[in-house]
Amino acid sequence: MIESVLHYLVPALLVVGTVVFMEWFAAWSHEHIMHGWGWGWHKSHHEPHDEALEKNDLYAVAFAFFAVFLFWLGATWFWPIWWIAVGISIYGVLYFFFHDGLVHQRWPFKYIPRKGYLKRVYQAHRLHHAVEGRDGCVSFGFVYAEPVERLVKKLHQNKRGFDQTALKDDDGRPEAH
Numbered sequence: 001m002i003e004s005v006l007h008y009l010v011p012a013l014l015v016v017g018t019v020v021f022m023e024w025f026a027a028w029s030h031e032h033i034m035h036g037w038g039w040g041w042h043k044s045h046h047e048p049h050d051e052a053l054e055k056n057d058l059y060a061v062a063f064a065f066f067a068v069f070l071f072w073l074g075a076t077w078f079w080p081i082w083w084i085a086v087g088i089s090i091y092g093v094l095y096f097f098f099h100d101g102l103v104h105q106r107w108p109f110k111y112i113p114r115k116g117y118l119k120r121v122y123q124a125h126r127l128h129h130a131v132e133g134r135d136g137c138v139s140f141g142f143v144y145a146e147p148v149e150r151l152v153k154k155l156h157q158n159k160r161g162f163d164q165t166a167l168k169d170d171d172g173r174p175e176a177h
């Protein structure tokens with residue numbers, strides 16, 4: 001019994017816990033680091049451009065290196081760290097799916113969610129990009145998103161003009177950047 005708890009329950013909790021923690025950490029660092037002293041890299045993600053890659057992608061590369069380092073630590077020193085690395089990697093996939101794929105369409109097909117939670121995540125991040133510059137932005141998470149009405153209210157409270165087309169879901173609108 002104790003054996004199987006160690007074998008299945010502990011890894012499962014470590015993975016799920018890490019994924020949840022990573023969403024919190026990603027939102028926190030997006031707000032306080034990328035929109036703070038880390039704006040130098042993140043700026044590239046808030047400006048329109050034609051290149052396939054952005055300086056901002058270096059953040060994903062840094063996270064990937066960190067995950068590889070944790071896999072190594074877990075394999076050579078303390079096994080639970082290996083499962084934490086699995087959680088970070090799963091979060092990386094979720095981040096790519098929601099942020100790079102769904103919102104920014106960096107994959108080779110076009111799919112715009114029209115209803116439900118995916119639409120909410122999509123619109124929330126479009127609202128993140130609706131304010132020009134690094135200040136007064138809303139919705140810093142990637143997998144969890146607040147209800148869209150609440151985000152619009154916040155934008156009004158921040159007293160920043162924002163691009164209303166972010167809320168439109170017709171195909172004629174310009175692509176998200």
Ligand SMILES: [Zn+2]
Pocket residue numbers: 030034035042046128
């Ligand atoms: Zn941002």
Ligand SMILES: [Zn+2]
Pocket residue numbers: 045099103104125129177
């Ligand atoms: Zn974005």
